Amino acid sequence: MDFGQLLTNVLTEMTGPTAIAYALAAIGLNIHFGLTGLINMGQAGFMLLGAYGFAVSTIAGAPLWLAFLVAIGAAVVFALILGLPTLKLRGDYLAIVTIAAAEIVRMVGRSTALTEITGGSEGLTGNSFKSTFQDASPLPDDRWALGPVTLATNASNSWWLRIVGWTLVLLACLFVWRLVRSPWGRVLRGIREDEDAVRALGKNVYSYKLQALVLGGVFGALGGVVFVLASSVQADSLGRPVTFNTWTILLLGGAATVLGPVLGSLLFWGALVFVRGFLRGAVPADVLSVQQVEQIGWVLVGITLILLIVFRPQGILGDKKELAINAR
Amino acid sequence: MRALACLDRTVAARRAGAGLLLLLLVALTTSLVAAPARAAAAPCTPDSGTACLNITVTSPDTGPAAGVTVTVEGGGGEVSATTDATGRASVPVTEAGDYTVTVDESTLPAGTVLRDPAANAATVPVVLGRSAGRIFQVVPPGAEGGDSGPAPGATDGGTSTSPSGGATQTAPADETGESAEANAGPGTNRYAQLVLSGLVFGVLLALASLGANLIYGTTGLSNFAHGELVTLGGMTAFMAVQWWDLPLWLAIVVATLAGAVVGWLLNQLIFAPLRRRGVGITQQMIVTIGLALAGLSLFLFLYGAQPAPIVSGISARIQLGPVQISGQSLLSVGVAVVVLAAVALTLSRTRLGRATRAVSDNPALAAATGIKVESIISGVWVVSAGLASLGGVLLALYLNSTRFNFGSTLLLLMFAAITLGGLGSPLGAVVGAVVIGLVVELSTIVLPSDMRYASALVILILVLLIRPQGILGRAERIG
Amino acid sequence: MPAEQVVDQARRSLHAVARTPGVPKPDPLLVADGVRRSFGGVNAVDVDHLEVQKHVITALIGPNGAGKTTFFNLMTGFDRPDTGSWVFDGTPLGGVAASRVAKAGMVRTFQLTKALARMTVLENMRLGARDQPGENLFTALVKPLWAPREREITDKAMALLERFKLDAKKDDFAGSLSGGQRKLLEMARALMSDPTLVMLDEPMAGVNPALTQSLLGHITDLRDTGTTVLFVEHDMHMVRHISDWVVVMAQGQVVAEGPPGEVMADQAVIDAYLGAHHDTDLGDDALLDEGGVIDAEAEAEAEAEADTEEKKP
Known part of the structure; x- marks a missing residue:
C-alpha cells in the first residue's frame, strides 16, 4: 500500500470543500444546539436551500454577491417559517418539524414538477452555476502544488474555493467567539439551561431562539454553497445523512466550543478518507468492492457517534466538568 | 462510594462497548452466510473515466421485468443489454453527453406494455464518474397513460445519479415506490381505490409506528433507529422466504422474533446502561441517530441497493364493490388489525398494561408503588422492536418489496403519525397513522406522486400549528 | 428613613381593612378580577377579586392543589386564564407575555429552583439585569457599546451576592450549589432588575433549616427596602413570622384574608386545611417540629416532579 498517497488523499480531503462545508454547517448547528439548546434535525435543509438559492439565482443571471445574498435570504426565510410556529412549543417538536421540513425541501427539489428550475432528481450540473465564482478569482488558470497537494487554481475543487471557504470559516469562528462572550450569548446559554427562568427575568426567549435559529441556518446555507461549488446541486446529496454527519462532527469536536465544529470536521473527513483508503489498500477488491468499503466507512461513522456519547460526551474540546453537572 | 459509582460506570460503559461489538459480529456473520446466495452485484462501477447508465424496467404490479432488451445509443456507438432478475441493465459508457435509451417493446414480459409509450427512446444526460439512470414502467394493456396512474409527469420514472467515491453518501432515491392498491386496473373507482389504499397504508403504518410511540411514552426517547427496525423485519422476511424457503407465515413469525431480540439487545446493551448512568435524553437520541446511520449502511452493505421482494409473482386481486385489493395486502391488514387490537387490549385490560401506562405517566411514582420500571422498559423495547419488524414485513408485502432504506424513508411518516396523534398516546398514533395514510394516497390526485410523502409532512407541520398537542393528546399543564 | 415610614404606614393601614375574601386594600399594587383557569373541567383557579397591598x-x-402556583403562573404570564383580567401598578397585564410581565416589574421565582446549572453564579446574576444593550445581537458584536454597562451590572451583582453571602462562590457553576444556596441565588437574581413586586413560590421548600433564618431575614429586608413581596408557602411558622397579610386559597378560590394571627384561627381556614394537616393548630410553634416532615414531603414531591420533567424535556 502507498501510505504517502493515502496521507496526501487524507490531507486533500481534510482541507477540501466538503470539510469546509461541514465545518460551516456545524458552526451553525453549534449556535442552535451548543449555545441555545435547540435541536435542529434539518441542517441539511438549510444547506440545500442555500445551494439552490445560489445556483438558481446564478443561472438566472444574478451576479456573485446577489447569489450569495439569495442563498442567505433563503435560509433566513426557511428559519422564520420553521421557527415562528414551533419555537413556542416543546423542544422535541422543533426536532420533528425541522427534520420533516428538510425532507420536504429535498422532495420538492427533486420532484419532477420542478425540473425546469431545480433540475429534478438529476439536479443542476456544476458548470451551469460555477462561472461567476470562478471568474471572481484573482488567480491565473493553472495547477499549483503546495507540498504533496496539487490542485487546479480555479476549477471546481480548487485552491480558490479553499481560500474563500477557509476565510469564511475563520470569519464565522471569530463571529461566534465574539457572540459567545457577549451578553447576547449569555442569554442564549440561559435559554439552553432553562428557558422559563430566563423568561421570568424579562428576556423575550422566543425572539432570542428565533435569532439563533436564523443565524445558525445562515451558516448552514453558506456551507451548502461551498458544498455545491465543488460539485453539483443535487437534492439527494444533501439529505438526512448530511444532518446526521453534521451532528457527529459537532459532538466530536465538542458542542458549545468555538473551534469544536472546525476540528470535528477536519478529523471526521480525515478519518473517513483514511479508513476507506486503508481498507481499499489492505483488503483485495474481490473481497470488498469499492462501494462496500464506502459503506463500512459509514457504519463506522454511526458507531463512532454512539461511542462518543458513551465515552466522551463532551467531545474533544468540551469541558467535562461543565457537562457533568446535570441540568435540573 | 464515589469509587463504587466510578466502577459501576466503567463496567456499564464496557458492557455497552461489548454489546456494540457483539451486534457488529452478529451482523457480519449473517453477511458472510448471506454472501454466497447473492446474485452478482452491479457489474458497473463509475470512476473518473467511466459512467454507468442503469436502466430499470419494472411494473408497479408485478415488480421487476427480466429479459427485456434495451439499446443505448450515443457517444459514437450503440450498445444493447438485457435486464437481469432485478429488472436492471447496466451499461458502462466512457464518454459524457446525451444518450438515447430505447426499450425493445417486443421483449417485454407477456401481457404488458410500456405505461408511457411516448417516453420510449428517452434521452439521458451522462456525466463521467457518475451513475445515471432511467426507469421504464410496464403495465397491463389498457392501463397505460390514463387516469389510473400518477400524474403523467412522473410516469417515466425518476432518474438518479450519485457521485462516486466522493464525500457524500447518497441515499438511492427510490422513494416513489407505489403500492399495488393505488393503481389498480380497470373496473375500479379511482377515489374509492385511493381511500382504500390510504386506509390500508395507514393501518400498516400504525402498526409499525406504535412501538416508537410506546418507547417515547415510557422513556421520553425519540428513537431515530426505529426505521432500521422496520427494515430489519422486511429484510429478515425476505431472507426467510427467498433464501431459506420458509413459508410466508413462518417468515412473518421469524421476522417479528428477530425484531424482538434486537430490541431486547439494544435496551440491554446500550440504553439501559445509558439510563443507569443518567445520560440525558438528548444524548440518548443522538445515540439512536448513530444506530440509524450504522444500521442503514450495514443494510446497504449486506443487501445492496436493489429492491428485495419478499414474495415474487403476482398476487391475485379481489374485487370488492368499486375497489380491488390484492390477497397480500388483505393478509397484511388482517394481521395488523388483529395485532393492534391485541396490543390495545393488553394496554387497557391487563396488569402488565396498566403497569406500562403507569410508567408512562410518572416513572418515579410507578417505582414508588412497587412497579419494576426497568423490566417494564425492557419489555417495551422488546414489544416495540417486534412490532416494528412485523410492521416492516407487512408494509413490504403491501409495497411489493423491501430495500435497505425502506424503513428510513418511512421513519418520518411514522414520526408524523405519532406526533399527529399526540406524542405518547398509543390510540392517537393509530388515528394519526390513518390520517397520514389517507393524505399520502389522496394527495396524488392533485400532486405529482413523488411529492406524496412531502404532503404528509406538510400536513404534520400544519396540524402542529393548530393543535400542538396532536389530535388526541392532552394539553399540558405548565409550571 | 422614608422607606421605613412608607412600609410602616402601609402595614398600619391594613389594620382597618375588613377580613373578608376579596376585600379592597387602601394602596393596591396588584388587582385581579374574575381570573378563572380550568384543567379538564376542574377549576384550578377561580378568583373573583383579589388585591395585594x-x-x-x-x-x-x-392546601395542596388549592391553585396557588397556578395563580402565580397566570399572574406572571406563564399560563393563560380562560377568563379574567388583572392590573399591576396601573398597567393591565392580562394576556401579556411572561418576559414583558417581568419587565413591568413583577418578577417571580419557582417552586423547583431554576438555577441555570451550567453557568457560573456571577453569570446567573448578570442575566437578571435589565437594560444591557449587549443583549441585542448587533450591539453584542461591538464590545465598547456594552462593556461600560457590563461593569455596572457586575458591581451590582457582586453587592447582591455579598448580601446573600454567595460572593465566595461567584465563579462556581450554579449547578454545584446546595438546594438552599440555589434558592438564595434565584432570589438574588430576581433582585438584579429592581422589581416592584417579587413573587416567591415556596421559598422554604427543600431549604436546610440552618439557612431558614437568613432567608427570612432577606425577605423582610426586601420589604424594608421598598419591594412588595407575595409568596406561597406551606411552612406556617414562617407565614406567621414574617407576613403582614395572609390570603387563603382552597379549591381555586380565595376563602379568607386577614392578618396572620387572625386568619390562622379562622374556622374556614382550618376546614380548608382538613385532610392536609389534620389536628394541627395552624401556625402553632409545634408545627416547627413537623416542619422537617413537611419539608421532606415537599422535597420528595419536588424530586418526583423534577424526574418527570427530565424525562420529558
Missing part, C-alpha cells in the same frame, strides 16, 4: 409581605397559603 403595596409595600407589605403578603402570604398566599392553602
